[in-house]
Amino acid sequence: MTAFRQSVEAMIPALRRYARALARDADIADDLVQDTLVRALRSERLFLGGDVRSWLYTILTNLNKNRRRSLARRPQFMPLLDNNPDASGTEAEGRDIARALATLVEEQRAVLLLVMLEGLSYREVADIQGVPIGTVMSRLARARAHVKASIEGERTTLRRVK
Amino acid sequence: MTDPRIPVTEDELHAYVDNELPAERRGDVEAWLAAHPEEAARVESWRSMAEVLHARYDTVLDEAVPKRLEIERLVRQPRRWLYGAIAATLVAFVAGGGVGWMARGAAAAPSVFQNFTLDALDAHRLYVVEVRHPVEVPGSERTHLQQWLTKRCGWDVRAPELAAAGLKLVGGRLLPGPSGPASFLMYESASGERFTVYTARAEAETTQMRYAAQGTESALFWADRGVGYVVSGGNDRGRLTQIAQAVYDQMEKNGG
Numbered sequence: 080m081t082a083f084r085q086s087v088e089a090m091i092p093a094l095r096r097y098a099r100a101l102a103r104d105a106d107i108a109d110d111l112v113q114d115t116l117v118r119a120l121r122s123e124r125l126f127l128g129g130d131v132r133s134w135l136y137t138i139l140t141n142l143n144k145n146r147r148r149s150l151a152r153r154p155q156f157m158p159l160l161d162n163n164p165d166a167s168g169t170e171a172e173g174r175d176i177a178r179a180l181a182t183l184v185e186e187q188r189a190v191l192l193l194v195m196l197e198g199l200s201y202r203e204v205a206d207i208q209g210v211p212i213g214t215v216m217s218r219l220a221r222a223r224a225h226v227k228a229s230i231e232g233e234r235t236t237l238r239r240v241k
Numbered sequence: 242m243t244d245p246r247i248p249v250t251e252d253e254l255h256a257y258v259d260n261e262l263p264a265e266r267r268g269d270v271e272a273w274l275a276a277h278p279e280e281a282a283r284v285e286s287w288r289s290m291a292e293v294l295h296a297r298y299d300t301v302l303d304e305a306v307p308k309r310l311e312i313e314r315l316v317r318q319p320r321r322w323l324y325g326a327i328a329a330t331l332v333a334f335v336a337g338g339g340v341g342w343m344a345r346g347a348a349a350a351p352s353v354f355q356n357f358t359l360d361a362l363d364a365h366r367l368y369v370v371e372v373r374h375p376v377e378v379p380g381s382e383r384t385h386l387q388q389w390l391t392k393r394c395g396w397d398v399r400a401p402e403l404a405a406a407g408l409k410l411v412g413g414r415l416l417p418g419p420s421g422p423a424s425f426l427m428y429e430s431a432s433g434e435r436f437t438v439y440t441a442r443a444e445a446e447t448t449q450m451r452y453a454a455q456g457t458e459s460a461l462f463w464a465d466r467g468v469g470y471v472v473s474g475g476n477d478r479g480r481l482t483q484i485a486q487a488v489y490d491q492m493e494k495n496g497g
Contacts, residue, residue, distance in 0.1 A: 080312070080313075084312050084316070087312060088312045091306050091310055091312075092301065092302045092304075092306065093302070095301050095302075095304070095306070095310075096298050096299065096301040096302055099298055099301050100294070100297075100298045109307055109309070109310065112310055113309055113310055113315070116310060116312070116315050117315055120312070120315055120316055169293075169296055172293045172296070172297075173293060173296060173297030175293075176290070176293050176294060176297055177297060192294075194259055195259075195287075195290065195291045195294055196291075196294050196295065196298060200261065201256075201259070201261055216252050216255060216256075219255055219259075220251060220252070220255055223255070223287055223290065226290060227283075227286055227287075227290065230290075
């Protein structure tokens, strides 16, 4: 296997994690990863060195943007009844954050996940999204505020219902 | 050492949590946070947000990678040749005897078609090997199939009659195309060779017919009145030409 392919392969678990958080649905997430890998491998000869990791995140982020655009006119699918009262604290927290992520606008969700989950630098995220660092930072700030409010709102609502 | 009296900004708080803050400023921010408990709580909430995210999604890292994502498999699969084949060997198609359909329109940029034809050939390769469920609606329900696809696609989808070329309609299915739905029809000869006709909305209004081939698969593709057509089959170019021409002639008759 070429060094290029090896470095692509090494990224698969992280790409799957990012895609899962980005798209929520496990099958859609793996579709995104598959398309990302196919595109990357197809362009092997076009790749002139540099950071394979950033490049793969860029492809996946763009593919997801295109996918969302084509879905834009369809209703969003939100599970109605995933409130498992017996869920442990960690599970419930995970569910809350997944739900909060789903209500973020696309660019903010990508920034939040790339920074907080995938550990990319602001500079790398700016390159992935093709925007200045300042834009990345304001997207991140808004995303964090939104997720925080959304999670806290969720808890308040639940408490009120009980 | 920067000046600790410089007020800490919102951006700096984020940079602090994300380890993007210059080392010499960290101490200032920490001192400032110690004096501003509400802000400190907010910063802390971002930290726990990251922990929750990791707790929720890091399990994916431990999952076995599904077979369909294995590099060896993806490399072996034929998606790659198409791109090269189409980009490199795009030949202005010379139709043996098909004068009427040669003369149409100026050539559109091949790039418009690259992804399009790629999608069509992927669908072709995926479904021609399918024995039990190659189609969603069988050819025996031709009228229903045409009505359904027309309704879903938004242009007049007709399954051409290819009996003269020795082909019978197996049936069809609806697929996601490059910019909306795509229709996919499959034909089969008595000896089991399969051809597919893929149509989707094309950016180009009208183009010449083009040809792409390598290995055991080839395709002829063109656009007509804003709809793109891809006829895919084996690597017998003469045979494919015969079928594509029959498809073209019938579309022309129907639409014209």
